[in-house]
Amino acid sequence: MHIGVPRETAAGETRVAVTPETAKKLQAQGHTIRIESGAGVTASAPDAAYAAVGAEITDAAGAASCDLVLRVRAPSEAELTLMKPGSTVVGMLNPFDREGLERIAAAGLTGFALEAAPRTTRAQSMDVLSSQANIAGYKAIILAADRYQKFFPMLMTAAGTVKAARVVILGVGVAGLQAIATAKRLGAVIEASDVRPSVKEQVESLGAKFIDVPYETQEEKDAAVGVGGYARPMPPSWLARQKVEVAKRVAQADIVVSTALIPGRPAPTLVTAEMVASMKPGSVIIDLAAGRGPDMNGGMTGGNCPLTEAGATVVRHGVTIVGETNLPALVAADASALYARNVLDFLKLVLTKEGTLTVNMDDDIVAACLMTQGGTVKKAA
Template sequence: MATTVAVVRETVAGERRVALTPEVAKKLKARGARIVLQDGAGASAYFADAAYADCEVVAATAALEQAEVLLKVQPPSLDEIAALQEGAVVIAHLQPHLAPERTRALRDRKITAFAMELLPRTTRAQAMDVLSSQAAVAGYKAVLIAAEAVPKFFPMLTTAAGTIRPSKVLIVGAGVAGLQAIATARRLGAQVEGFDVRPETKEQIESLGAKFLDLGVSAAGSGGYARELTQDERDRQQQVLADHLKGIDVVVTTAAVPGRRAPRIISAAMVAGMKPGAVIVDIAAESGGNCELSEAGKTVISSNGVSVIGTVNLPASAPVHASEMYARNLYNFLELSLKDGALNLDWNDELIAKTCLTHAGEIKHEPTKQLVESNA
């Protein structure tokens, strides 16, 4: 019997992405799935209901009630969880560390919930990696925001009135978002530097035509993330960085660790040492910020005229391509279990087992389990 895959409109303020595009709907249909779509689910990403020729368009209540698999961008609300049939599957970016009550509701409803940010970051998982695909959008958009905000040109210009020197841009963090930011700033003609405490990123930064900023501190960690610095290492790094920031026009900070507060890299004192008119765009503002002055969703002007822009959900600002990549990520994950229209979860597959947040009335992710139980 065909598994019913459902998609509903995202209700979080400012969210314009959709978890299923017409392209991916066609692929799911070809694999034997039945698809129900809430009317208008893709409208904010410019995918009209008529484009979903392979879907049954229904009201939200009907979509949730019929869902055997619910695909979402943002975590489901408590009301949406309550409307799902017991034992349904939810695949989304679930942010379990932010809302213990949501994880508790998923557990109590016996929902099998897959948090895509928990996906092991292995070679095999790359095509399912929502963190990477959406970070690429964020890095790109952050540089465009900075280019608009800085009171200078990005590129060098030779004019009848003389030569205009290029803006000096520093990208902090060389993950997917940081590398995309470096590439975008380079395309716009800026003089670009990249900084990351992981020494293995030096070659990646330089391959994009940027200069690697070496602060004399290495924090190579496991799983592609940096380890936490010692206090002495942090102090040395901060002093060298503070001195360097005095000559920088634009900083884009991208350092983040899923499920944890963003590392604080730029202090208020560092901002105070920067030149008037300089711009900081903090992609990590929602998770605490890489800059001490960052406020999510706001632009803060420091006393010396530095603009600190705390961005919120940048992928939603490019909903067409962000949705296309996200939907493909979910399809590639769902493809592991969807055979001839039937969903069969292979718990021996580490990608399925380690991405699972809740199943059969239990919390499977140990750190989340501890968090929920401590907030009971």
């Protein structure tokens, strides 16, 4: 099969869907790989690295017109015109973008959205959300260390003792856990909060303190269990108590990293404007939900903090708020390496040994990821 890998054109997107490592493996399976010139440059993979493993270097049309097209982000309207009806596109197509999926369907493409894979043991090796969130959690702490004008670890020097930075992590999924681990390596004192009681043990195993908010009703306990690896919206009664506890920790924090997302809904507000005003001058907030919060700031989309501005770094009440919307793209080489391996493992489910595409709807992963086929949207969240 001819497999195309176009260069990503979305603003700020530096990742690539196939690396020289995975291109070599696909070539060994008998496929022809066509890489758009420059597709991997921003991920430290020059054209020469692809050519060295036997991939063909081509232009945008040559990559997009293949039978199977592998991408990081969904194709734009202009890119869809380069793709031929009946071909297949695999990437992070955003299952919640109904309009985008309808455009892909109208172009006659079979579309697989990798974010829709079930969060099961069998699907772990192709879980793009986890692989990229892991990188985002790491990079969040590195950005915080860069913006924070003090040390992270406690230091005892001849000029006096420097206290360790106090870090608060809000939301302890994959990104939150990696943020805890990275901050711990840098010597910070860490506290973390999450609605799911099951993560307390993981938080403490990484050396952080869990901000415990007791559950008073069965409704609160049921909501806290979550679904599919994500938290569910919590009852107002519990949220009110959590807000009080979190506000105390945020006021004392030097660094706050917020990671809370609920699929298909605006990100919840965890750090209010009042909390930001209570923080010490020079503190830093890294909002991993930037761009996915309620509409705030005169039409700009915030995140877990209403003062966040998507794609920008701002200072409010003396606190630096970082609103980067694509942290994995800031670690493009490793982010691409992990993503490309996720893609490679998914392809094992849809490519036969003969090199043809098959859509096995009896496979729960394939069925979950299939978004468009035969000119229609098969599924949209």
